[in-house]
Amino acid sequence: MPDWKKLVERRLTTLNLPPGAKQDVVAELAAHLEDSASADRATNEPESPAIAHIPWCELANAIEHCKGGEGTMNQRTKTFCLPAMAILFALGLILVLRDRAEALQRIIWIACMAMLLCTAASEAKLLNRRTRRFWLPGFVSLTTATVLLFDFDIVCNPFLSFRLISLHPQDLLRWNAASPRSFYVLWLIAQVAFGALGAFFSRRAGGTRATRFVAGAFPAMVIVGTYVGLVPITARISGEVFTSPLAAYLGSAVLVWVAAPAIAVLAGALPFLSDSNIATVQSQ
Amino acid sequence: MSKRIRSKIARGSGELAVLSLLAEQPLYGFEIAKQIGERTGGALRFTLASLYPLLYEMEKRGWLVGYWQPNQAGRDRRYYRLTAAGRGQLAPLRQEWRSFFQALDALAGVSHA
Numbered sequence: 314m315p316d317w318k319k320l321v322e323r324r325l326t327t328l329n330l331p332p333g334a335k336q337d338v339v340a341e342l343a344a345h346l347e348d349s350a351s352a353d354r355a356t357n358e359p360e361s362p363a364i365a366h367i368p369w370c371e372l373a374n375a376i377e378h379c380k381g382g383e384g385t386m387n388q389r390t391k392t393f394c395l396p397a398m399a400i401l402f403a404l405g406l407i408l409v410l411r412d413r414a415e416a417l418q419r420i421i422w423i424a425c426m427a428m429l430l431c432t433a434a435s436e437a438k439l440l441n442r443r444t445r446r447f448w449l450p451g452f453v454s455l456t457t458a459t460v461l462l463f464d465f466d467i468v469c470n471p472f473l474s475f476r477l478i479s480l481h482p483q484d485l486l487r488w489n490a491a492s493p494r495s496f497y498v499l500w501l502i503a504q505v506a507f508g509a510l511g512a513f514f515s516r517r518a519g520g521t522r523a524t525r526f527v528a529g530a531f532p533a534m535v536i537v538g539t540y541v542g543l544v545p546i547t548a549r550i551s552g553e554v555f556t557s558p559l560a561a562y563l564g565s566a567v568l569v570w571v572a573a574p575a576i577a578v579l580a581g582a583l584p585f586l587s588d589s590n591i592a593t594v595q596s597q
Numbered sequence: 598m599s600k601r602i603r604s605k606i607a608r609g610s611g612e613l614a615v616l617s618l619l620a621e622q623p624l625y626g627f628e629i630a631k632q633i634g635e636r637t638g639g640a641l642r643f644t645l646a647s648l649y650p651l652l653y654e655m656e657k658r659g660w661l662v663g664y665w666q667p668n669q670a671g672r673d674r675r676y677y678r679l680t681a682a683g684r685g686q687l688a689p690l691r692q693e694w695r696s697f698f699q700a701l702d703a704l705a706g707v708s709h710a
Contacts, residue, residue, distance in 0.1 A: 337665075338649075341626060341675045345645050348627040372646045379653035442665075519665020519673060 315350075317343035320364060328373040333440045334380055340442070387435065394432045401425050426456050434514075446520035451531030454511030454578070497569070504574045507532050508581030516585050529582025533575035540571055611651050613690045614641060616679065619661065620687055625674035626652060652677060660686055 321343045328335055346364060405421040408414050433440065433449055440449065512529035520528060527534070540563075614633050618624060624632065629652075630643040643651075655661045660683030668674045679687075701707050 337675070340673070342645060342649065344625070344672065344674055345627045345630075345649075347672075349645075352627075352631070367644070367646050372650070375646075375650035376653060379650055379657050517664075519667075519675075521667065521673070 317347045321346065324364070324367075324369040325373050327370060329377055330380055333442065333445065336442050338376055338380070390432055390436055394428055398425055398428050398432075401428070430456060442519075445518040446515050446524050447528050450511045450514035450518065450520070450525075450528035453514055454507040454529060455532045455535055457507050457510055501573055501577050504532065504577035505581035508578030509585060510581075511578075512582035512585035522586050525586055526579075526582060529585065530575065530578050533571070533578045536574060537571050540566060610641065610694070611643065611647070612655065612686075613694055615651065615655065615677075616660065616683060616687045616690065619677055619679045620684065623676045623678035625668065625676045627674075629677070655683070659683070 318339055321339050325335075325339060325342075328338065330338065401421050401424055405418055405425065408418045408421070430449075430453055433452075508529040510529075511531055512525040515525040515528035614637075615629060618629055618632055626645075626648055630645075630648050634642050652661065652663070656663055656677070659680055661677045662680055663675050663677050665673050666676050698707070
């Protein structure tokens with residue numbers, strides 16, 4: 314079986330499109346040739362040497378003509394989103410450096426992050442397929458998780474610092490820990506939505522089942538990464554994190570911050586792992 | 598309809614053929630070409646070089662929307678579906694072609710040929 318993508322890519326070297334758009338064209342034409350060869354084999358016809366007879370240069374020019382406008386950012390991004398993000402970023406930075414208006418700082422970072430995601434979504438044509446199908450949806454689910462953490466902090470606890478709510482696992486598991494636990498339960502419920510969001514965006518961009526799964530589970534993976542890598546190292550260096558025996562602490566940490574959120578995000582991603590929409594299309 | 602229609606006529610009718618097919622269900626490029634070939638008894642045939650520029654052009658005009666989705670075999674294919682604008686083009690295009698055939702028929706009696 315030839316590598317159709319490579320064959321097409323080699324013949325479309327003159328096609329001048331942004332990487333994402335070019336990848337799409339190459340993948341689409343390669344899929345067509347692959348289907349064509351399969352159909353020829355199925356009907357016992359000699360495989361048509363279609364690839365040799367295609368006027369690749371003319372085809373590249375025609376495609377470029379049709380998709381010419383896709384190489385640049387749209388007007389809204391250039392005139393509004395990028396300047397607004399730059400202004401907000403500068404403002405946020407000044408507030409951080411002067412250590413002022415903590416709540417406003419958070420709102421600014423949230424707005425920056427939201428605008429960045431909206432811009433990335435609207436400029437998806439400039440992104441390559443892996444970014445569209447995995448990194449962007451994964452980043453969306455992770456960012457919404459962070460935004461909600463900030464939000465809960467502002468809404469639930471506007472005058473006190475977030476750090477005053479102890480999120481140590483042993484505190485969350487204590488029976489009388491009402492405030493941290495109510496925060497944690499809300500956060501856990503929200504994980505379902507984050508998982509769904511990541512998997513939904515990945516499916517919309519054409520992600521495979523595995524990609525949708527990983528994109529939905531992205532926040533949980535980051536938490537696992539943090540616990541497995543960062544927390545023990547930080548604890549060893551600073552000696553401040555562990556207040557109870559290591560094994561018990563890690564056990565409860567894994568339960569509270571890894572296992573439970575992982576189950577929640579996967580539950581959210583589950584409805585988007587099926588290919589029910591394909592069945593609908595085919596049954597029409 | 599055994600003979601293939603000359604390419605210039607086929608190209609002109611391409612938009613109508615694609616819009617009519619996609620009005621029934623979303624399809625990907627190879628399926629569009631295959632179904633057009635089958636349904637017209639091979640009279641209309643789209644090659645890779647003629648089909649995709651047409652699809653991209655129609656997508657640019659906002660008549661179609663392309664999106665990636667696995668097909669029945671689980672392989673990623675770029676499906677096209679009709680937009681509201683594309684659906685709106687279908688009736689005028691049909692009418693245009695009907696008028697064209699009537700005019701040609703009056704002139705050359707093609708319906709009796």
